[in-house]
Amino acid sequence: MNLEELKKIREKAQKDVELRQKGSRIRIVVGMGTSGIAAGARDVLKAFVEEISRRNLNDVIVTQTGERGLASQEPMVEVFEEGKPVVVYGNITVEKAKRLIAEHVVNGNPVSEYAIEVM
Amino acid sequence: MNRVRNHVLISIDAGTIMAGARAVEKALTEEIVRQGLSDEITVLETGSIGATGQGVIIVVYPEGVYYGNVTVQDIPQLVEEHLLKGRLVKRLLLSELPKQHVVTKEKTGLLKEQPRIVLRNSGIIDPENIDEYIAREGYEAIGKAFSLKPEGVIEEIKKSGLIGRGGAGFPTAMKWGFAHNAPGDQKYIICNADEGEPGTFKDRLILEGDPHKLIEGMIIAGYAIGATKGFIYIRGEYSLSIERLEKAIAQARQYELLGDNILESGFSFDLSVMKGAGAYVCGEETALIESLEGKRGHPRLKPPFPAIAGLWHKPTVVNNVETLANIPEIIWRGATWYRGYGTEKCPGTKVYTIIGNVATPGIIEAEMGTTLRDIIYEYAGGIKEGKKFKCALVGGAAGAFLGPDMLDVQMDFANLKEYAAVLGSGAILVMDEDADIVDMLQSVLHFFKHESCGHCVPCRLGTAQLVKVIDRIAASKGIKEDIEKLSNISDVMRDTSFCPLGQSLCLPISSALKYFHDEVYARIPL
Numbered sequence: 001m002n003l004e005e006l007k008k009i010r011e012k013a014q015k016d017v018e019l020r021q022k023g024s025r026i027r028i029v030v031g032m033g034t035s036g037i038a039a040g041a042r043d044v045l046k047a048f049v050e051e052i053s054r055r056n057l058n059d060v061i062v063t064q065t066g067e068r069g070l071a072s073q074e075p076m077v078e079v080f081e082e083g084k085p086v087v088v089y090g091n092i093t094v095e096k097a098k099r100l101i102a103e104h105v106v107n108g109n110p111v112s113e114y115a116i117e118v119m
Numbered sequence: 120m121n122r123v124r125n126h127v128l129i130s131i132d133a134g135t136i137m138a139g140a141r142a143v144e145k146a147l148t149e150e151i152v153r154q155g156l157s158d159e160i161t162v163l164e165t166g167s168i169g170a171t172g173q174g175v176i177i178v179v180y181p182e183g184v185y186y187g188n189v190t191v192q193d194i195p196q197l198v199e200e201h202l203l204k205g206r207l208v209k210r211l212l213l214s215e216l217p218k219q220h221v222v223t224k225e226k227t228g229l230l231k232e233q234p235r236i237v238l239r240n241s242g243i244i245d246p247e248n249i250d251e252y253i254a255r256e257g258y259e260a261i262g263k264a265f266s267l268k269p270e271g272v273i274e275e276i277k278k279s280g281l282i283g284r285g286g287a288g289f290p291t292a293m294k295w296g297f298a299h300n301a302p303g304d305q306k307y308i309i310c311n312a313d314e315g316e317p318g319t320f321k322d323r324l325i326l327e328g329d330p331h332k333l334i335e336g337m338i339i340a341g342y343a344i345g346a347t348k349g350f351i352y353i354r355g356e357y358s359l360s361i362e363r364l365e366k367a368i369a370q371a372r373q374y375e376l377l378g379d380n381i382l383e384s385g386f387s388f389d390l391s392v393m394k395g396a397g398a399y400v401c402g403e404e405t406a407l408i409e410s411l412e413g414k415r416g417h418p419r420l421k422p423p424f425p426a427i428a429g430l431w432h433k434p435t436v437v438n439n440v441e442t443l444a445n446i447p448e449i450i451w452r453g454a455t456w457y458r459g460y461g462t463e464k465c466p467g468t469k470v471y472t473i474i475g476n477v478a479t480p481g482i483i484e485a486e487m488g489t490t491l492r493d494i495i496y497e498y499a500g501g502i503k504e505g506k507k508f509k510c511a512l513v514g515g516a517a518g519a520f521l522g523p524d525m526l527d528v529q530m531d532f533a534n535l536k537e538y539a540a541v542l543g544s545g546a547i548l549v550m551d552e553d554a555d556i557v558d559m560l561q562s563v564l565h566f567f568k569h570e571s572c573g574h575c576v577p578c579r580l581g582t583a584q585l586v587k588v589i590d591r592i593a594a595s596k597g598i599k600e601d602i603e604k605l606s607n608i609s610d611v612m613r614d615t616s617f618c619p620l621g622q623s624l625c626l627p628i629s630s631a632l633k634y635f636h637d638e639v640y641a642r643i644p645l
Contacts, residue, residue: 001375002383003262006253009374013254031242033327034320034359035481055163056123066328068242069482076242102165106128107178 025059026105031076033067040093041075047097048077052105060105073116079104090116124159125202126180127151131164138174139190146194147177151202160202173213185213233498234460236468237444238484241328246363249370252331258376260451264339265384272343273299276446278454280466285311285402285439286514286543287619288532294436297426298344301434306346308337309411309430309437312353312360313395313402316515316544317566321470322440324482326353326360329444330367334390336443338381339450341388344436348389352407355394364392399570403618404437405429406572417574418618441470441545461487465531469542473499475549476506488534492526495549506551510634514543516563517623519630520556541626556635557642561589563627571620578621581612585624597643606632 030036030045048062070076073090077100080086087110089100096114103109110118129135129144144162151160165178174188179201186197189211200206244251252258264272277292298306310333314322325333337349353361368390371377379387398416400406405419408430429435445467449457458466465487471494474480478500485494491511495501502508510520513530519540521528528534532542550559568582588604591597609625616622632639 003259006258006262006382009250010253010256010259013250016250017254033242034323034357037359056126056161063245064247065243066241066246067324067482069238069324069484070479071481072479073481106163106165107130 024061025081026061027080028060028062028100028105029065029078029080030062031067031074031078032064033074035067035071036074036076039074039091043094044075044077044092044097047094048101051098051101055101055106057101057105060101070116076116079110086119087115088117088119089114123161125161127160127162127202128165128178128180129162130176130178135175138188140175142191143175143177143189143194146191147198150194150198154198154203156198156202176213186211187213233484234468234486235484236448236457236460237441237470238324238328238482239448240332241324244329246328246330247366249331249367249374252329256451257331257447258335260335260447261338261342261376262382264342264450265382265386269299269343269345272339272450275450275454276343279449279457280454280464281442281445281449281457282465282532283439284441284445284469284545286316286541288536288542291438291442294426294438295340295343297424298346298434298436301427303434305348305431305433306344307430307433307435308341308344308346308349309404309407309435310337310349310351310353310440310443311402311404311407311437312351312357312440313407314354314357314440314544315395315397315399315402316517316546318474318512318548319472319515319544319546321472321482321545323357323360324470325440325444326357327363330360330364331371332444332447333364333440334367334371334377336446337390338377338388339446340436340438340443342386344434346436347387349391350411350430351390351392352395352401352411353392355396361392361394368392398572399566400572400618400620403620406618407437408435417572418620420617462529462531462534464533469531469545471545471547473547473549475511475547476503476551476554477501477549478503487531488529490527490529491521491547494530494547495526499549502549502551504551506553509550509552509554510556511550512548512559512563512627513546514541514626515546516566517541517619517626518543518546519626520559520634521630522634539626540630541623556631556638557589557593560627560631560639561593564589564624567620567624575615575617575621577612577615578617581608581616581621582624584608585628592639592642595642595644599643601643602632602636602639 028048030041032041052060075092077089077092078086100111103111131140148162151157177186177189197208200208240255273292273295281291283289283291312322312326341349377389393411395401401410401416403418404425406416410416425435425437461467468484468486470484472482483498508523510522512518513521521540528538535542564585568586571578571582573579585608588601592601605628609628612621613625
């Protein structure tokens, strides 16, 4: 690979990220660092995936990321929706994940009590 | 394949259940089956919709029509009119659409904005996907580094004023310069990822959240000093970090960002991950090198320094994870940009692990020179349950206790030295008014006794004696001379121990006695 090819990969990757955002109405990102996993992020991620397939939500995707540093708030979940502020949720459990799908993703109402930041 | 035409959501929460939502749901499902629509229409339960006092609420998608006060008797009409014939049932329409809940930052106020250089991608990108790193201009710093000569890279790092983040506070460019100039047919770059300082887990965030940044930093470091081989010495307990690093290395090899002739520059470089076995002393660079060579992890006599004769007696640079994670950003954005952060003597940011009695423990990245007060009260939400600040152990177990008079001191490597304190690994353990200093000291000393490698006499015997004394004091069986003994032993250890493990123990002891002499004294029976 040379520098030109790297730049091409970058452009393509940036487009992919954009497309991924456009092709889906909502992107849910679960923090999967050690703190998050210790606090139950794997189960939360699984709950999101199951709930999404159960409800046939074709326009919602779930991805993972590392840790942001707010260990006391793990598992942390971010919900990206085009044209809307990003909502960051903290201390999410399997039950709360189901409620997030029902209320935020399906009904469009962010759940204030779980939210820790809006960006 | 079934083609679902409509989704009907029925809100199930405390209010709607009271209004009979379950019965409506049952009637709705049955009616849909009865009218032969079950292949085209799906009924889903959903949570609160944000409207109260409107009875049972049903929403029909994709139209997004809201019906309120729906009863079992309304169902046949609703299904027939709307779902079958596509006509709205006007009498049931919700007069007012539920308002969106809005959450404001003020209300939550947990995350104070941080300048993120090192942690730029941690918690943002998918660490297991190299494309996401590349999308954020990843690996382009390598290209820029190759366009400079190795000397040019070292010069840029020198201009940035980057200081090693491992704890000793040594200028990175100087270390690189020594290794670059040292004669040798083979040179090595080692990343010290043996993050063993109690209460520190900042490197873990980079290792598992942004492994490619470390790889990129190591390629640049290798290029600058002329090393073709790099090792990441990582603590064995970091299983997730190891897994992600190995995945990242494999992806980088696939993209030919590791291997021969990287980016057609003629420079070749490859990386291996080596697992440590949990000895604290292996965080010391020469003990780490011994361990990497397959020997017992004992420190070496310095000089010669590793930059002249390190791994297998070849010129070697050992850098901390955080140091190396700074490199791509400095090369890509330039030294001048980097100097825009932090203080004159210590530019850039520092990643802190903040734990103990604070409201929101975790990891923060703050500019060098940020005060302890800001870190505790602005970033970490203050002391838990509104209690009073007693002290903070800054820099890890080998750090110093800082009392309330140190809250407003600018923290960087140079400035803290003047106050006989260290930044160390960037661990900040905060204690509130209820914390017991003897307890704390006891646990620090026990840790050191456990981790002393036994190589030199002062540390081996000194730590054992200190534990005896502190155990006696903690059991309220001490004598007056014990307090003096603590200082004396640790002072001798500072002057005579072989490596920093024994040398640095005087810091927690002297600082604890400086602030809390009376509290320790009170434990001694009259």
